[in-house]
Amino acid sequence: MGKEVLGKCPVCNSETIVTKISCENCNTTIEGEFTLCKFCRLTAEQKQFIDTFIKCRGNIKEMEKELGVSYPTVKNRLEDVAAALGHKPQPIIEDDGRKKEILERLNAGEISFDEAMELLKG
Incomplete structure (x- = not known):
C-alpha cells in the first residue's frame, strides 16, 4: 500500500x-x-485531533482528559481545524457589562430571579 x-x-x-x-x-x-x-x-496533528474528537463524541471534557490539555487548548485546536476546513471563526460576543450589572442587582436583592432572567433574555 x-x-x-x-x-x-x-x-x-x-x-x-x-x-x-x-x-x-x-x-x-x-x-x-x-x-x-x-x-x-489537514495536517497529521489536525487529523489526529478530529479522530479523538469523534472518539469522544464531541465531548470537550473527554477531549481534555484524552489529550491531557485544558479546555481553552481543546477549543483553540477545534477552531484551528475548523479554519483549515474553510469554516469562518465564530464571532466573539462582547459583554458590555450589562449581564454583570443584572447579576449584581439580583445578588443585592434589588430584582427577583424572574426579573433577572427576563432582563438577561433581552
Whole structure:
C-alpha cells in the first residue's frame, strides 16, 4: 500500500493536486488533475485531533482528559481545524457589562430571579 497523499506542498505550502490514479488490482491508470477532499489538506496533528474528537463524541471534557490539555487548548485546536476546513471563526460576543450589572442587582436583592432572567433574555 502507498503513502498518504500530501495535501500541502512541502516546499511552498500551497495546495496540491493528484495527477495520476492507479488500481493495484487491474492495473488501470487514470491521469488528469484531481482535487483532494478538504480533509486531505489537514495536517497529521489536525487529523489526529478530529479522530479523538469523534472518539469522544464531541465531548470537550473527554477531549481534555484524552489529550491531557485544558479546555481553552481543546477549543483553540477545534477552531484551528475548523479554519483549515474553510469554516469562518465564530464571532466573539462582547459583554458590555450589562449581564454583570443584572447579576449584581439580583445578588443585592434589588430584582427577583424572574426579573433577572427576563432582563438577561433581552
